[in-house]
C-alpha cells in the first residue's frame with residue numbers, strides 16, 4: 001500500500017506575480033478545499049509519525065501524510081484550524097534556530113520575509129496531537145557541510161526540540177531535499193525513525209525510511225493534479 005506524503009510550505013495569500021518561489025505559497029481557501037477532498041475520498045490525513053505504520057506496511061487503510069516544511073506562522077494561523085475541523089493530524093518540520101524568527105535562509109534568493117512559529121505556537125500545535133519534526137538548526141545544505149557540522153545540525157536540533165516538547169522527536173526533513181547516503185546514516189544515528197526528501201512519489205514499504213519521497217503541493221495545482229498526487233503514482 002503506497003502512501004502519499006504531501007509537502008506544503010506556506011499557507012497564505014500568495015505574494016505578487018514576480019515573487020520567487022511563489023508557487024510554494026498555497027492559498028488558505030485552496031488548502032481547505034484540498035483537505036475536504038481528502039475527507040470526501042475517505043482518506044485520513046495523518047502526521048508522518050502516525051502514517052509510518054501504513055508506510056511500513058504494518059497497517060492498511062486510506063491515509064495521506066500531511067507535512068509542512070519550515071514551520072511558518074501562517075500554517076499555525078491558516079492550516080491548523082482546518083486540520084482540527086477535519087480531525088486530521090500533520091507534521092511541522094521546524095528550523096530550530098528560527099523558532100520565533102523568520103525564513104532568513106530564503107532572504108538571499110529574494111523570497112519575502114515570513115514569520116516562523118513561536119515557542120507558544122509550537123507547543124500548542126504539539127498539545128493538539130500534531131507532530132513536530134526537525135528541519136535542522138539553520139536550514140542548511142547538509143551535503144556541503146563538514147561531517148561534524150552536518151551531524152550537529154541533525155542531532156542537536158533533535159535534542160533541542162525534545163527538551164522543548166518533553167517528548168521524543170522521530171521525524172526529520174532534509175532542507176532543499178539535499179542529502180547523501182552519509183546524511184541518511186547521520187539521521188539514523190541521531191535517533192530519528194524517518195526522514196523525507198523532495199524526491200517525487202508515494203511512500204512504500206520497500207523505501208528507505210530515511211529517504212522517503214513526497215508530493216509537493218503547489219499554489220496552482222488543480223483538483224486533478226491534487227487528487228493524482230494523493231491516489232496515483
Ligand SMILES: [Zn+2]
Nearest residue numbers: 069070175176
Ligand atoms: Zn525547508
